[in-house]
Amino acid sequence: MIFVSVVLIAGVSAMSIDLLQDEWNTFKLKHGKKYDPLEEHHRKQVFLYNKHIVEEHNQRYLRGETTYYMRINEFSDYFDTEINNSLYGFNITDYLLHVDKGATFIRPTDYIPEEINWEHRGAVTPVKNQRGCACCWAFSATGALEGQVFLSKNVLVSLSEQNLVDCDSRGDGCSSSGNMLSAFAYVSQNQGIDREDAYPYYARKQQCAFKNVTVGARSAGFTAIMFGNELILKEAVATRGPISIAFHAMHSFRTYKGGIYYEDRCNANNLNHAMLVVGYGRERNQDYWLVKNSWGTGWGLKGYAKVARNRGNNCGIATIASYPNIKL
Incomplete structure (x- = not known):
């Protein structure tokens, strides 16, 4: 049973990583972003951080705790x-x-x-x-x-x-x-x-x-x-x-x-x-x-x-x- 649980958790984690990579790829395609491998690593981290901020804020908006909502845009991988x-x-x-x-x-x-x-x-x-x-x-x-x-x-x-x-x-x-x-x-x-x-x-x-x-x-x-x-x-x-x-x-x-x-x-x-x-x-x-x-x-x-x-x-x-x- 423990083995099965570990496998399921690993599978979910792998799925989450794949989904995040798909979102990153979609973002780059939509906004025409192209980077060398080293820069891409840093840009992706900035993008993921901003994605988290946007999603957290929008949850607050849905709860009526703030008056505006946000969205990932072309600036979301900017330093x-x-x-x-x-x-x-x-x-x-x-x-x-x-x-x-x-x-x-x-x-x-x-x-x-x-x-x-x-x-x-x-x-x-x-x-x-x-x-x-x-x-x-x-x-x-x-x-x-x-x-x-x-x-x-x-x-x-x-x-x-x-x-x-x-x-x-x-x-x-x-x-x-x-x-x-x-x-x-x-x-x-x-x-x-x-x-x-x-x-x-x-x-x-x-x-x-x-x-x-x-x-x-x-x-x-x-x-x-x-x-x-x-x-x-x-x-x-x-x-x-x-x-x-x-x-x-x-x-x-x-x-x-x-x-x-x-x-x-x-x-x-x-x-x-x-x-x-x-x-x-x-x-x-x-x-x-x-x-x-x-x-x-x-x-x-x-x-x-x-x-x-x-x-x-x-x-x-x-x-x-x-x-x-x-x-x-």
């Missing part, structure tokens, strides 16, 4: 240094050097709707993908510019992140040292930013190739929104359209898949990632911000996230916010 170097590129220090040079947001006196979605209203371009370049700030900036162009001219034009990566001298290309205010200032001083179809994205810094004849938008500076106030951010989103924000995107954010994201380990002042708030609403008795990310449509809710609203400025979503002033 932490790779995540930091390829996804997060917001520089708060340089942002703060610029903030006093902008206009101050004037709070509206009119009625503010309880929900709004600028993507549904046509002010938001399709979700983009920064890929291995840590220039989230450029995508946040173009998103805000695109929204302001739409609201001013009733036309949606996709603008060039590559133009900012290559030409904004205060940014550092694909390194973690850019911010949206610097981008808005560049567009203002440069007398414009090119359309994306004329200056496509390559996910690496190249020589500046801006062309005056293909300008898609012109900026006249920016407006800053009061630090850390979610009510005022709501007013700005309702009346001024999509708003550039910064976010503390460490911990579980890279594996977010759905639900309303709330992370109590976040630091509202340690901001490392830039995104675009395109709306807000309420779901299952929970307030949320609708946020457009720049990690492709395979991440989150087809590239979007619903982030907890009115829960203590979670992850610093209202700590730093701004939008460009469009020059007509």
Whole structure:
């Protein structure tokens, strides 16, 4: 009997190992991953660790202990240094050097709707993908510019992140040292930013190739929104359209898949990632911000996230916010 039990246990263990190997192989195939044998060993360990974290978290979600769920994605075999170097590129220090040079947001006196979605209203371009370049700030900036162009001219034009990566001298290309205010200032001083179809994205810094004849938008500076106030951010989103924000995107954010994201380990002042708030609403008795990310449509809710609203400025979503002033 003991012998039979040992054989059964061994059989189950072998089956588990085979299933894990199949999942790993499927993951590599789906995301086009290829590694040499030594690197593959390390990558697989990272993948299995993240798989465990995701499954454990999702069990908590099913028990109602958390408000969002996660999924394995293309980043699930990344080392932490790779995540930091390829996804997060917001520089708060340089942002703060610029903030006093902008206009101050004037709070509206009119009625503010309880929900709004600028993507549904046509002010938001399709979700983009920064890929291995840590220039989230450029995508946040173009998103805000695109929204302001739409609201001013009733036309949606996709603008060039590559133009900012290559030409904004205060940014550092694909390194973690850019911010949206610097981008808005560049567009203002440069007398414009090119359309994306004329200056496509390559996910690496190249020589500046801006062309005056293909300008898609012109900026006249920016407006800053009061630090850390979610009510005022709501007013700005309702009346001024999509708003550039910064976010503390460490911990579980890279594996977010759905639900309303709330992370109590976040630091509202340690901001490392830039995104675009395109709306807000309420779901299952929970307030949320609708946020457009720049990690492709395979991440989150087809590239979007619903982030907890009115829960203590979670992850610093209202700590730093701004939008460009469009020059007509």
